[in-house]
Amino acid sequence: MECIDYQDVDIFHSGHVACAGCVEALSLRVILNIVGQDAVAVVPPSCTAVICGIYPNSALSIPAFHTSLESAAATASGVKRALLAKGKPDTTVLCLAGDGGTYDIGLQSLSSAAERNEDILYICFDNEGYMNTGGQKSSSTPEGAATGSTPLGKTTRKKNLVDIMAAHRVPYITTTSPGHILDMKAKVKKALQIKGTKIIIVLIPCLAGWGVADDAGIKAARMAVDSGIFPLYEVEDGERYTVNQLARTQSVKPYLALQKRYRHISEEQVEQLQIHTDKAWQQLLLRADQQQ
Amino acid sequence: MEPQASPLWTTRTTLDRKTGTWRDAIPDYRTLPSPCLGACPVNGHIADWIGHIRKQEYHAAWLVLMDNNPFPAIAGRICHHPCETACNRQYLDESISICALERFVGDMALAKDWSLPSSDLVKKEKVAVVGAGPAGLSAAYQLRRRGLQVTLFESQNQLGGLMRYGIPAYRLEKRVLDGEIQRILDLGVIVEHRPITTQQQLEQLQNSFDAIYLATGAARSKTLPVLDYAKPWVIDSVEFLATTNANKSHPTGQHLIVIGGGSAAMDVARTARRLGKSVTVLTLEPAGHLPAQHTEVEEALEEGIRFVSGAMLQQVNEQTDGLELTCIEVEFTAGYRKGEFTIKPKSGTAFTLKANAIVPSIGQDANYAIWGESFKAQGPILKTGSDWQTEKKGIFAGGDLASMERFVTHAVGMGKQAAAAIAHYLEGQSPTSDEKTVAAVSIDTINTYYYPQQDRIDQQKLPSRQRLQNFDEVQQPLQEVQADAEAIRCFSCGTCIYCDNCYAYCPDMAITKLEKGYAIKSDYCKGCGLCVAECPTGSIVMQKEYEEITQ
Numbered sequence: 088m089e090c091i092d093y094q095d096v097d098i099f100h101s102g103h104v105a106c107a108g109c110v111e112a113l114s115l116r117v118i119l120n121i122v123g124q125d126a127v128a129v130v131p132p133s134c135t136a137v138i139c140g141i142y143p144n145s146a147l148s149i150p151a152f153h154t155s156l157e158s159a160a161a162t163a164s165g166v167k168r169a170l171l172a173k174g175k176p177d178t179t180v181l182c183l184a185g186d187g188g189t190y191d192i193g194l195q196s197l198s199s200a201a202e203r204n205e206d207i208l209y210i211c212f213d214n215e216g217y218m219n220t221g222g223q224k225s226s227s228t229p230e231g232a233a234t235g236s237t238p239l240g241k242t243t244r245k246k247n248l249v250d251i252m253a254a255h256r257v258p259y260i261t262t263t264s265p266g267h268i269l270d271m272k273a274k275v276k277k278a279l280q281i282k283g284t285k286i287i288i289v290l291i292p293c294l295a296g297w298g299v300a301d302d303a304g305i306k307a308a309r310m311a312v313d314s315g316i317f318p319l320y321e322v323e324d325g326e327r328y329t330v331n332q333l334a335r336t337q338s339v340k341p342y343l344a345l346q347k348r349y350r351h352i353s354e355e356q357v358e359q360l361q362i363h364t365d366k367a368w369q370q371l372l373l374r375a376d377q378q379q
Numbered sequence: 380m381e382p383q384a385s386p387l388w389t390t391r392t393t394l395d396r397k398t399g400t401w402r403d404a405i406p407d408y409r410t411l412p413s414p415c416l417g418a419c420p421v422n423g424h425i426a427d428w429i430g431h432i433r434k435q436e437y438h439a440a441w442l443v444l445m446d447n448n449p450f451p452a453i454a455g456r457i458c459h460h461p462c463e464t465a466c467n468r469q470y471l472d473e474s475i476s477i478c479a480l481e482r483f484v485g486d487m488a489l490a491k492d493w494s495l496p497s498s499d500l501v502k503k504e505k506v507a508v509v510g511a512g513p514a515g516l517s518a519a520y521q522l523r524r525r526g527l528q529v530t531l532f533e534s535q536n537q538l539g540g541l542m543r544y545g546i547p548a549y550r551l552e553k554r555v556l557d558g559e560i561q562r563i564l565d566l567g568v569i570v571e572h573r574p575i576t577t578q579q580q581l582e583q584l585q586n587s588f589d590a591i592y593l594a595t596g597a598a599r600s601k602t603l604p605v606l607d608y609a610k611p612w613v614i615d616s617v618e619f620l621a622t623t624n625a626n627k628s629h630p631t632g633q634h635l636i637v638i639g640g641g642s643a644a645m646d647v648a649r650t651a652r653r654l655g656k657s658v659t660v661l662t663l664e665p666a667g668h669l670p671a672q673h674t675e676v677e678e679a680l681e682e683g684i685r686f687v688s689g690a691m692l693q694q695v696n697e698q699t700d701g702l703e704l705t706c707i708e709v710e711f712t713a714g715y716r717k718g719e720f721t722i723k724p725k726s727g728t729a730f731t732l733k734a735n736a737i738v739p740s741i742g743q744d745a746n747y748a749i750w751g752e753s754f755k756a757q758g759p760i761l762k763t764g765s766d767w768q769t770e771k772k773g774i775f776a777g778g779d780l781a782s783m784e785r786f787v788t789h790a791v792g793m794g795k796q797a798a799a800a801i802a803h804y805l806e807g808q809s810p811t812s813d814e815k816t817v818a819a820v821s822i823d824t825i826n827t828y829y830y831p832q833q834d835r836i837d838q839q840k841l842p843s844r845q846r847l848q849n850f851d852e853v854q855q856p857l858q859e860v861q862a863d864a865e866a867i868r869c870f871s872c873g874t875c876i877y878c879d880n881c882y883a884y885c886p887d888m889a890i891t892k893l894e895k896g897y898a899i900k901s902d903y904c905k906g907c908g909l910c911v912a913e914c915p916t917g918s919i920v921m922q923k924e925y926e927e928i929t930q
Contacts (some may be wrong), residue, residue: 088829088867088877088915093883101888102393107401108907112886113519138443146393191916268883306882 091268103146105138110265110304111291112138113210115183117268118210120289121275126148126179128314131159131193133185134219134291136213156192159184160200163207174245179279181208187217188229190246192260197286203217204283206360208275211288212288215245220297229316229333230363231356232348234296240352244363248288248377249322256281256325264290266308270319270331290317315368316360320375328375383516384632392902398887402906405921406881406899411873415462415477416817420784420792421447421454421517425462425477426874426916432480432866433876441488445482445495448791449520449563450513452489454556455482457546458788459672467872470822473835475869482838483862489558498566501526504805507588509575511560512540513787514778515594518801522592525802532586534574541779543641546619547650548850562714571797578751590773592802593750593761594794597743597779603638605692606739612702612851616647616740623650632735636661636704638692639740640669641785644661645676647740648684653847655814658684659732660706663711663722664839665689665814678853683841687732693723695737704732717783718742718759745780759783761870766800767793775801823918829869830878836865871916881910 098119101369105112109133119126128151130136136153140146154162159182167180184193189211200207209338216234217223224234226246233240263271271289278285292307294298299307312316312332316339319331339361343349352360389597416426424443444451458478466474478882487493504527508519511533521527532867537543538560542551555797564570575581575595584591598617604614616784620643622629633656637648640662650660660679662669667687669676680686687706694705708728746753747761755762755770760781767775777793778783795797803809839855846853857865881897889904 088878089876091883093879099888100392100394101900102396102398104396104398104888105391105886107905108909109886110909113884113909116888140393144391144393144395148392181845287904302912305909305913306828355502 089269091131092266093120096123096149097155098124099123100146100148102144103138103140105134106272106294106301107296107302108304109134109156110139110308111135111214111289111293113304114212114265114289116263117271117277117377118181118289119147119149121272122149122179122181122208122279125177127152127170129154129159129163129166129180129182130212131182131184131188132156133183133188133212134214135183135185137219139183139264142202149198156188158196159188159193160205160207160209161196163209164200164203164205164320167206179208180206181210182214183210185218186211186213186215187225188201189213190227190248191225192249195248197252198255201252201257201284201286202258206282208278209284209286211286212291212297213288214291214293216293216296217240218293222293222296227358232297232346233351234360240349240356240357246292249320252283252286253322253325257286259321259323260286260288261321262290262317264308264312264317266305266312267332274321280373292346296348299345300351303345307342307345310345313337314339316342318368318371320371330371330375335368380686388927394553398905399889399900399902402904404906404921404923405539405901405904405924406908406910406919408875408897408905408919409873410746410875411918411920412819413870413872413874414465414467414821415475415872416860417445417819418465420458420461420786420789421795422792423447423462424874425473426871427868428484429477429480429869430477430871430874432484432862433869434861437484437487438493440484441493443482443827444456447795448655448788449517450485450559450791452485453542453551453559454537454788455485455913456551456555456689456852457542457660459786460576463882465819466829467680467820467825468821471827471830472832473493476836476838476924477866479838479857480862482866483857483859484651485559485739486555486856489555489611489656494562495566498524498526500528500567502528502774502805504528504589505530505587506590506801506805507584507594508594510593510778510780511535511538511570512542512594512596512778512790513542514596514780514790514797515540515592515795516560516563518594518777518798519568519792519794520566521795521798522801523563523566523568525798527567527802527805529567530571532571532573532575532584534576536572537568541874542718544624545617546787547624547653548644549649549653549846550646552852569698574673576749578749583751590775590804592794592797593747593769593774593776593780593800594778594790595745595780597745598747600739601637601744603692603739603741605694607695610668610697612697613693613738616643617743617816619738620646620650624656628675630655630657633740634701635659635736635738636732636734637738637740638662639742640664640671640688641740641742641744642671642675643738645671647677647738649679649682649867651908652682652851653739654681654685655827659801660686661690661692661732661823662686662688662704663691663709665711668711668713671843678840678843678846681840682846683843690730691724693729699863702737703735704734706732716758742785743779746777747780751860766804767797768800768804773804811826824914824920825870825872825909826913826915829915830868830870833864836861839891846862871918873918874916875918876916876924878915880913880915884909884913
């Protein structure tokens with residue numbers, strides 16, 4: 088088997104208050120490890136804000152700027168320009184936001200930062216809902232999933248943020264998962280080499296919000312990828328599509344069955360989800376092919 | 380050194396907060412038995428030595444193998460490999476070619492002339508081992524390695540027992556046998572070529588040795604009541620194999636019928652085929668249920684041997700042009716114990732077969748009556764206790780003499796167990812129970828995500844036409860690249876491979892890498908179990924902590 092070859096550099100610390108088994112904490116660990124010490128984090132309200140800690144303690148040993156929910160990308164733009172003004176052009180400015188702060192409330196500031204092509208690394212930990220406020224739906228919540236505000240299951244489909252941001256022609260937008268640490272490491276490294284707005288969407292199976300066992304976060308992330316529900320792919324300059332994992336090895340059914348948020352759905356809905364997944368997958372492959 | 384938080388914004392890191400208090404169970408690193416270990420007749424640490432092959436540490440692999448079995452090159456050729464039947468990999472694709480890997484290491488040891496460190500005679504006690512077959516040689520080896528003085532008594536000219544006189548060269552080259560036996564003798568085992576076949580001879584041994592191990596095998600052929608063994612056309616299978624294995628010719632007719640479906644019957648049939656005979660095998664068991672190994676039957680078929688299965692010999696008529704055998708189809712029901720069965724002839728299914736000679740090969744019995752009446756029977760074998768001690772104090776027994784298993788490696792395992800029991804006996808200790816109490820690692824605890832599907836690599840076989848020309852080995856060895864690739868397929872069930880998954884997948888940085896292995900930081904581990912779930916070898920388990928408190 089392939090080994091991960093991983094060594095911590097002590098930027099993210101034990102004693103944080105993420106739930107036991109939280110794969111967002113794991114993703115933070117991997118990402119911060121690669122970003123390194125010369126960085127400033129901008130954190131809107133989100134699970135990450137909680138994980139980072141309560142003053143005067145911090146789980147991060149890089150500066151973390153806690154900002155408002157709608158303005159992560161705008162704040163990051165300001166921090167980056169301030170660092171440039173202070174003669175520190177090499178310092179990475181990264182947003183650590185949730186899907187609420189990205190797909191919903193922070194979308195306009197992200198859109199304008201992307202349009203200006205601000206030199207920031209925007210990480211979206213996408214757990215498909217407002218999970219640290221009790222689990223309400225966001226525009227990232229997939230169809231069929233039950234949340235506190237959609238107890239019978241959401242009736243509309245998940246917003247396609249990659250397409251939205253690709254339409255801004257950002258130099259780099261990609262998806263990754265904590266079940267694919269090698270992929271995640273490679274993509275963060277690649278993003279750090281690119282100037283302009285880089286966006287990495289990390290699928291975070293939320294143990295409490297999705298109804299997944301404490302030790303199954305990685306498994307759920309891998310099933311999402313293996314079923315094609317959450318494909319791993321990159322879009323460069325809004326047009327060059329690359330699919331990183333081309334094999335779909337299972338249907339959506341076992342992935343849905345793993346999670347309590349789908350336990351109410353009917354066979355027909357499972358069928359419907361499979362059809363939607365297949366169609367989206369085909370479209371993605373087509374885009375990846377077209378530009379070759 | 381404690382990492383510093385940025386002084387601009389905060390004063391401390393979260394290391395102040397001991398999140399370990401959230402937990403009710405903590406991961407525990409363990410070395411657990413793999414299914415192959417439990418199935419292995421010599422209890423070999425298979426995951427361990429395959430792990431060494433993976434790292435191309437072949438010599439280290441060989442040393443692990445040699446701990447439990449002095450015959451890796453032999454076992455790698457002829458073992459019935461129950462390990463492969465138990466292998467967890469079969470639930471993903473196919474089991475590992477364990478036997479072929481063992482042969483690869485065993486052959487390398489012979490080619491490179493690896494030897495064992497010599498053992499000093501640290502004990503004054505002397506042990507006699509009677510019979511230099513697999514059980515006797517294995518016992519002698521293990522006893523000698525414990526520092527005891529060992530004398531091996533063998534009635535034949537050469538050592539090896541069934542491995543030499545029973546198993547044909549196309550399955551086990553004599554060069555390999557000689558090499559692995561010589562290594563045992565080089566440890567300083569004394570050999571005396573004389574039989575111990577009477578009560579008086581045994582009593583003499585008792586006077587000069589502190590313990591005796593009897594392993595004379597089962598060399599007396601069972602007889603079929605319908606056959607007249609005085610006839611020249613009835614050939615004893617043991618004698619047939621012994622003479623042909625000694626490169627002597629044996630007078631037989633052109634058309635041979637071998638009766639029996641076990642390994643010995645296959646050996647007779649395939650040997651006769653190589654001598655240019657046409658051979659038919661007649662078995663009581665229906666096709667697909669023969670007691671011989673599946674590959675042996677397969678290879679016999681490839682070599683043009685005809686099988687008449689699920690039928691019984693009723694009568695033989697001598698005719699001018701040879702023999703006419705009247706047979707009848709039977710319903711065969713296997714019994715509760717190995718070797719037991721019931722048969723019911725199906726009326727109106729009689730048929731005839733033609734032949735020049737018949738070789739009944741329906742099993743062999745042990746002969747222990749020669750040593751006097753104090754040795755008791757246990758069914759068809761010699762009665763022994765759980766420590767392989769006979770009714771007579773200080774006399775132990777093993778191999779085919781004391782077991783119906785009738786596999787070479789099983790005999791090797793018995794020899795090893797008896798050596799341990801004899802050592803305990805000589806030290807005046809009671810025998811300790813074996814280690815098999817922990818349940819084997821099940822496939823459910825192996826995270827198969829880390830193992831992409833990969834075809835099993837098998838040994839190549841000589842083409843059947845070529846095989847019949849001579850007694851060259853049928854199974855061709857694995858090449859080094861093949862062995863390495865096959866070793867990578869192993870799940871290493873229950874044995875850590877230091878892949879760092881537990882370390883890398885911990886969301887709480889609660890695992891420390893040690894020089895070899897890992898430690899849990901109990902201050903921070905929240906007990907989520909991700910390390911256990913992502914362990915590719917099943918060698919971490921969650922341990923409930925309240926159980927420890929109540930103890």
